Every structure is written in C-alpha cells, then in structure tokens.
Amino acid sequence: xxxxxxxxxxxxxxxxxxxxxxxxxxxxxxxxxxxxxxxxxxxxxxxxxxxxxxxxxxxxxxxxxxxxxxxxxxxxxxxxxxxxxxxxxxxxxxxxxxxxxxxxxxxxxxxxxxxxxxxxxxxxxxxxxxxxxxxxxxxxxxxxxxxxxxxxxxxxxxxxxxxxxxxxxxxxxxxxxxxxxxxxxxxxxxxxxxxxxxxxxxxxxxxxxxxxxxxxxxxxxxxxxxxxxxxxxxxxxxxxxxxxxxxxxxxxxxxxxxxxxxxxxxxxxxxxxxxxxxxxxxxxxxxxxxxxxxxxxxxxxxxxxxxxxxxxxxxxxxxxxxxxxxxxxxxxxxxxxxxxxxxxxxxxxxxxxxxxxxxxxxxxxxxxxxxxxxxxxxxxxxxxxxxxxxxxxxxxxxxxxxxxxxxxxxxxxxxxxxxxxxxxxxxxxxxxxxxxxxxxxxxxxxxxxxxxxxxxxxxxxxxxxxxxxxxxxxxxxxxxxxxxxxxxxxxxxxxxxxxxxxxxxxxxxxxxxxxxxxxxxxxxxxxxxxxxxxxxxxxxxxxxxxxxxxxxxxxxxxxxxxxxxxxxxxxxxxxxxxxxxxxxxx
DNA sequence: GCCGTTTTCGGCCCGACTGTTTTCAGTCG
Numbered sequence: 017x018x019x020x021x022x023x024x025x026x027x028x029x030x031x032x033x034x035x036x037x038x039x040x041x042x043x044x045x046x047x048x049x050x051x052x053x054x055x056x057x058x059x060x061x062x063x064x065x066x067x068x069x070x071x072x073x074x075x076x077x078x079x080x081x082x083x084x085x086x087x088x089x090x091x092x093x094x095x096x097x098x099x100x101x102x103x104x105x106x107x108x109x110x111x112x113x114x115x116x117x118x119x120x121x122x123x124x125x126x127x128x129x130x131x132x133x134x135x136x137x138x139x140x141x142x143x144x145x146x147x148x149x150x151x152x153x154x155x156x157x158x159x160x161x162x163x164x165x166x167x168x169x170x171x172x173x174x175x176x177x178x179x180x181x182x183x184x185x186x187x188x189x190x191x192x193x194x195x196x197x198x199x200x201x202x203x204x205x206x207x208x209x210x211x212x213x214x215x216x217x218x219x220x221x222x223x224x225x226x227x228x229x230x231x232x233x234x235x236x237x238x239x240x241x242x243x244x245x246x247x248x249x250x251x252x253x254x255x256x257x258x259x260x261x262x263x264x265x266x267x268x269x270x271x272x273x274x275x276x277x278x279x280x281x282x283x284x285x286x287x288x289x290x291x292x293x294x295x296x297x298x299x300x301x302x303x304x305x306x307x308x309x310x311x312x313x314x315x316x317x318x319x320x321x322x323x324x325x326x327x328x329x330x331x332x333x334x335x336x337x338x339x340x341x342x343x344x345x346x347x348x349x350x351x352x353x354x355x356x357x358x359x360x361x362x363x364x365x366x367x368x369x370x371x372x373x374x375x376x377x378x379x380x381x382x383x384x385x386x387x388x389x390x391x392x393x394x395x396x397x398x399x400x401x402x403x404x405x406x407x408x409x410x411x412x413x414x415x416x417x418x419x420x421x422x423x424x425x426x427x428x429x430x431x432x433x434x435x436x437x438x439x440x441x442x443x444x445x446x447x448x449x450x451x452x453x454x455x456x457x458x459x460x461x462x463x464x465x466x467x468x469x470x471x472x473x474x475x476x477x478x479x480x481x482x483x484x485x486x487x488x489x490x491x492x493x494x495x496x497x498x499x500x501x502x503x504x505x506x507x508x509x510x511x512x513x514x515x516x517x518x519x520x521x522x523x524x525x526x527x528x529x530x531x532x533x534x535x536x537x538x539x540x541x542x543x544x545x546x547x548x549x550x551x552x553x554x555x556x557x558x559x560x561x562x563x564x565x566x567x568x569x570x571x572x573x574x575x576x577x578x579x580x581x582x583x584x585x586x587x588x589x590x591x592x593x594x595x596x597x598x599x600x601x602x
Numbered sequence: 603g604c605c606g607t608t609t610t611c612g613g614c615c616c617g618a619c620t621g622t623t624t625t626c627a628g629t630c631g
Binding site: 040041042043044045046047049050074075076077078079080114115116117118119120149150151152154155158202212213215241242243244245246248258260273274276278281282284285286288289290294295296297298309 | 605619622
C-alpha cells in the first residue's frame, strides 16, 4: 500500500475513534477532510513532508502535518495510539449500523459494556439496552434489525447491480398517476463504481400517492422512514432506496443537492456564502442572516429550476455529475466529456474459441446491433488454461476464420487479434512472429496479481513498451470487492503509455472497471490513449459499455483521447503504427 | 483541526424524520 493510502486509513480510524469518544465534531470533520485529501493527492506525502510543504496542501494544517511527520518517523500517530488504548476498536464496526451514530455508540460502550457487534447483540438479548435512558422498544428493535442487515449485506453494491434495480424502480414509479418527473441521483448518477443507497427524486401532483406506491411495493422488505415528502425502504435485493418528492420549481436545486458529492455540495455552499447567498435543496437564495429557511418565508430564489441556472448564478461552469467530486476545481470547466454514442469500436471481445459464448458471426451481429463499425476478436492466449486459451496452431486457424468472416460482413471492420497474457516477468504469451500476424494485440495480466508494486510496474512497463502491443487490458486485474489486483506506479505507466502510443484499457465490466476513475484522471493528464472495452463474452456484456464510459467521464476523458472513438480508417492507421498517435493527445 | 477580501478568533451546510419526549437529541444524507 502506498504511504498516502496507509496514512489515509490511519486518519480515517482516528476520525472514527475521536467521534465515538465525543470529540468536537468539527475536529472530527477536519480529520475526515484529511482522509479525502490524502486519497486524492497526486504527490507522495513523504516527499511533501521531506520538502516541508505539507501545510501548503488545502486541508492540511499544523496539527495534521505534525501527525504525518510522526507517522513517517515512527510508523504511528501518537493521538491514534492513545485512542486505541482507550477505546475498543470493534466500536468502529458499529458506525456502519444504520441508526447508530457516534453519540449512541459512546453511550452503549460506557453504560452497557458494548465493545463490538457481538456484544451489542448480547446486550440487546439480555435486556441491558432497555435499561438505558432514551432506549425504547422501537429504538432497540430498529438497532436489532439494522444489526442483522449489516451482518448479511455488503455495505456498498456494485454499480452493475444497483443500476438495473434503480432503472426498474424509476420505470415503475414513473408510471404512477400524477408523477411528472422522476430520476435517480446520488452516487449512481455520478457513476461511482459502487453504490451505497439508491436515491430517487420525483415531482408528483399527489406526493402521498407516490410515497404509498413506493412503500407498498412487493420487493420492499422494510419501510425505514415514510413522511410527507420522503421515504426510505430496504429492498429484498439488499439495497436501501430513498425517495424524495419535491416541488417542480426547485427541481434543479434538488437534483444538485442529492447528486452530491457531499464534498462538491460543501464547496458550492461555500461559494454561495462568499457571494452573499445560501444554497439548499430548495434553491439558491439571497442570505439575509435570518436563520429561518428562506423557502419557509416566501423568499424567491435567485436560481432553483435547473442545475444550469444554479451553476450560472454561482458564476461557475456547469459540471457533469460524473465530475462532481472532491479534488476537482469547481471554477475550471471540463473539456466536453466522452459519451456512449461516440464509441464505434469494440476492441476486446471473446468467442467460443476460448471462453466466450458467441461465434464470430454472432459477435459481429451483436456489435452491429449496437451501431459499431469495428469489432475485434481477441480470444485468450495459451497460458489462460482456465479460459481455454488458444495454442499457436488454434490461434492461427482462428485468425484464418476471422479473415474468412470478413467476406460475410462487408459492413463491419473485423479485426483478428488476441488477448495475450502478460507473464509475471513482463514477457508475453506468444512469440513476436505470431503477434506480428495479428491486427490487434490486447495484453492483459491474469495471474500473479499479488506481486509487489515494483515488480508489477516493471511487468506492465515491459508490455506497454512492446512495439506489437496496442492495448493493455484491465491493467491491474482487480475485481471490485473481491481482490485488489496489482498496485503499480500508475504515473510511470501513463507516462510510458503516452510516449509509446499504447492505449490503457478501461474494462467496462462493472466487476472490474479497471482502469479505475482516479487512474483515468492521471492518464488523461499525461495525454495517454485510453481504450474502453466491454471484454464481451456474451451478447449482454456489450451493454456494460455505459459503465466504462461513466468511469471515463469521472476521469475527465474526452472522445479525442479514446481509440474506440476513432473512425475505422484512423483506427487501422493507429493499429498499423501505434507510434503515429504517441503524444498526440492532451 | 482548518481557515481567512468580515483574517489570528470564531465559525464550520442544513433540512427531514424518528423516537422518546412533552421540546428535542440524534441520525441521515
């Protein structure tokens, strides 16, 4: 783990323990800010410390700098050590239980000897909780329920699971009588790789009817909250869904507020304040110093109807939802971001020759139905035994079959290629004379995914610098929530890729999303070419493309920097001479 | 703990909802 991420984890634990111990909420918040800063910091924090420039970083002050220096010198933070001696670490696991906040957890620990989830369960069962003040039967039942739920489910859901759920919900609720608008917001709208809760916003003639339709659905396991304008439920699929019904005239303000991110909202509120205004989910209002919310006093907003109105009133460029994250300067406009429709080529797909489910003809047909002009056949190489990887003889026969298929599909540019294993030492799974016979080479790591960062960097650099490799497929090999994959020096990779004209892939499979968003940001800055591929093994996998595009958008990618957006002739020119596009971007 | 065109102290986003209370603390997003 890099020192930045290691330190971020320490500050995260520090913030949680401080919170439970009853520390000032603003101090806790300041430490949470440090976590975010460290996670999105491009520079190595040890180098900043050595240069004495830590305090120049926004969010890092004197106190934090002292802690970072202590960590670099001794491997620990004294304040954290002290809190860990004082408080059981198992209490942190209680923060993830819905309805339990730091104040309650502190009380449970002090007054009922609760130290972790197991002892909380015991304390509920033996009646200790009921003896505490403000612990009625309902509160205890809710805690018990949440505890069950937390133990059964992962805390975040992959976007590939959440998106279809949200889509079905929005379709169904949109059909309820009187619903004028409905959409999802939150991390799903921002295209995050995992989703906590699904947030749905709506405008309805009779909000009560929509709330009723929502909370009485068959797939609702439990209604958590149901008021006049908002409701929260837990679905039997294991996700929480929040619905908010709002007036039409503040739709933009609501969308903005519930799309987040939280950090982006805080920045926008700060901006509003500095301009003598206040921003909430009902609109942007002049700030008259009265603490009663302006919308409750009949004060007209400066802007509220659309997100564009609000950004304009704040004199800021309209920000794409995928770019509303911390670490992105709100005053700088993005280049127009890549869209799904910009992509005309799928450059990484499998057939029945290895572990795919489609024939060559079926693959072409699937691409054609998505409006593609180019499809690459890239089956696995010989070492991927588990995926029925192709021997040299089978590969050459397969290439021949692809060439023959071209006559049957004159409307499609059909590329004969391979997804070639990158061995642990950086060598490739076929000899160069074989690779030279292919139209396209996607080189990917599949095994030895736990090697140390230095070896992983050298391994991937060798593949990037190989003159016959066009694309590095799923560069880290990570699987979201299952394995972390390689942890190479991404700056070194993107620099090398940019100078060689090799593209790094965003694998659109929602379990991979590899490159991840923050790596895309680095790649975009370095001017490195990006490929967005679905790695299709079935027809349905072609529909993963939007997840890859969202990840690309989160990294700030424009179509011009993505090889899948090239017209067929330009794409063929790059494949013939990848150096021709080296350094052409950014 | 951090920050600063109201700057070295005093503020830090803010509204909805619940449960346990008789006016509000705690949680959530």
